Amino acid sequence: MENFSKNYRDTLNTDIRFIKGVGEKRANAFNKMSVYNLWDLIYFFPRTYEDRREVKMISDLNAGDLCCIKAVCLSSVSQKRIKKNISLCGFRASDRTGVIFVKWFTNPNVKIAINKGEEFIIYGRCTKGYSGNEFEMVVMERSDSIASTLQIVPVYHLNKGLTQNVVRNAIGNAFLNISQLIDVFPEKILKRYSLMGINEAVGTMHNPKDFESLKRARLRLSFEELFMLQLSLLLMRNNREKDRNHPINDVFVVDEFIDSLPFELTKGQKTALDSILEDLSSDRAMNRLLQGDVGCGKTVVAAACMYVVAKNGYQSAMMAPTEILANQHYDTLKKFFGDRIRIALLTGATKKKKALYKEIEDGMYDVVIGTHAVIQKNVKFKNLLLAITDEQHRFGVNQRARLFEKSGDNCANVLVMSATPIPRTLALILYGDLDISIIDTKPEGRQEIETIFVNSSYKQRAYEFVRKELKEGRQAYVVCPLVKDSESMNASSSEGMFKILSEKVFPEFKLGLIHGKMSNEEKDTVMEEFRLQNINLLVSTTVIEVGVDVPNSTIMVIENAERFGLSQLHQLRGRVGRGDKKSYCILISDSQTKENAERMTIMTKSNDGMEIASKDLELRGSGEFFGTRQHGLPELKIANLFTDTDLLQSCRELCEEILRFDPMLTKEENSLIRQRILSIYEKADKEGILN
Ligand code: ADP
Ligand code: MG
Helix, strand or coil, X not given: CHHHHHHHHHHHCCEHHHCCCCHHHHHHHHHCCCCCEHHHHHCCCCCEEEECCCECCHHHCCCCCEEEEEXXXXXXXXXXXXXXXXXXXXXXXECCCCEEEEEEEECCCCCCCCCCCCEEEEEEEEEECCCCCCEEEEEEEEECCCCCCCCEEEECCCXXXXXXXXXXXXXXXXXXXXXXXXXXXXXXXXXXXXXXXHHHHHHHHHCCCCHHHHHHHHHHHHHHHHHHHHHHHXXXXXXXXXXXXXXXXXXXXXXXXXXXXXXXXXXXXXXXXXXXXXHHCCCCCCEEEEEECCCCCHHHHHHHHHHHHHHCCCEEEEECCCHHHHHHHHHHHHHHHCCCCCEEEECCCCCCHHHHHHHHHCCCCCEEEECHHHHCCCCCCCCEXXXXXXXXXXXXXXXXXXXXXXXXXXXXXXXXXXXXXXXXXXXXXXXXXXXXXXXXXXXXXXCCCEEEEECHHHHHHHHHHHHHHHHCCCEEEEECCECCCCCCCCCCEHHHHHHHHHHHHXXXXXXXXXXXXXXXXXXXXXXXXXXXXXXXXXXXXXXXCXXXXXXXXXXXXXXXXXXXXXXXXXXXXXXXXXXXXXXXXXXXXXXXXXXXXXXXXXXXXXXXXXXXXXXXXXXXXHHHHCCHHHHCCCCCCCCCCCCCHHHHHHHHHHHHHHHHHCCCCCCHHHHHHHHHHHHHHHHHCXXXXXX
């Protein structure tokens, strides 16, 4: 068995350049699509399928039909070059029911080998010809035999140097190297979930006999894909939980912190805090996601935890995605803590870093707030027990992993906070390695933000409205998509807007400008002035998108609102409505598209992050919403996180069941699963999960 499995693995690892019909050059083209070995090639599934089962009679054709015809060539083939590397070939053909003109775009060096009088089958798109009464067919592919034609034909992603036929042949040849794939799932699991066997599934993906079996094959492979992904997340989590925690003894000190706050915690905040403190006092490591819509008050929950940790003699670190936010957290926490807790700020802009590193290592600080500077190698802690990341959706899984590593021997507890609301099933996969707490309450006295959508002819009126708020002592934001004016992009810029607003529109007020191209010191100064109310109106880009908390601001104008995603608009809008005063958001957009109208309507109607996120998903598709780049997740090839939620759930249950009986996957029956997981980790460059 051992030998056999080694041979099997070696075969699957065969470099594709040694597969018949591939070779060096094409192998490179495949490599660019992440296809390196035999296994990759077999799992290189079609992008889509063309249904070529029907051969149509010419007399039955309609413009727009995509189908096969079987006809005889009536004339010789004319060929003329229309571009440097494209020729247009044409000839007339007939199948006795009618005549059609066939158009064929080719490479000028390729001769169309069809002679007058010859019968052929082609697949293409039917269009109306110039004369109006005769159809034309633009050829997409010629088939040499009926057998290869009257099928559902796979269509693959291509790269320079590859054609559909080359890919199809390569995959066909790949199967010659291996007689049978061995199923990672034992028979009983296949039965339990009514899954197709692996050989049938893979065969069907490349060569489906009908769409019904294709659906079942896809289901099986989605199951496998989601299963592997979830299993690796669960292993990551189990691996971390092995780290023994130093449970804190005294959680009740939290009361003295809560009593010192100027407000009552909401129900949601209390519940979340309780779960976290329970984690911290257990000897298992904490891996928890704290999710809650913008403005629900996550920071103070984090602060309470850090307070408890400090009072038990350990250090905490809190990481924010931007410099602005790190600075703000530093100020906020200082206010919450007073001189009860020693707190340090560590960002890219921090001066005399070396000295600070030493002080952190010596334990002179209880809490370190920072940007990702906090997870740099040279930062060592004396006894870090709790690591918090704010606005988690801005960090990738990889950065999260690094934070976990950083925690090392001492700190096993990680809390990640995010305002991006995601449905629970999805959270299972995006944050499958974490427990989840949700704050579903808002602090008392908050009023709904009123959102208004107008086109730019209303701009002056909008500004008058802003002026009214400013006169009452409130503050405002004007958000623009660009930093500087741009010739290529027709959108307003923060610099241009700042000039117009400060010189022409609001000369009587103090205006500030903030954008990502400014130095950190400049940004800090502006934010500080805004917080101190020395600036009345802040013109900005999306640098203020996350986290910024200035409760006296009650109005936001968003220019070129069509340029922002829905969830992003919701985040931006979350900068107002943070106090007990009525707040407003004015969206300005001249885009006439139906989609834009729909999006703006959603914004005016809803203040609910979850609802907006679902709409965003619906309108933009999953790819963009949860860009893998953003989350550092492996790309899913077959499964769809949004439509396959039931499947996700079953996979999750199965993963948990398997790990319960075989936590390190050492049993014989799980050996193939183990191997697959190991190769996933090898690719992701993470080791040591299974030993
Ligand atoms: P987010 O969850 O978006 O990070 P913050 O933590 O920035 O929200 O909190 C938003 C604002 O609400 C802050 O000004 C904070 O001080 C205030 N806040 C938090 N909790 C409460 C509460 N229970 N009652 C009143 N105000 C609160
Ligand atoms: Mg926040």
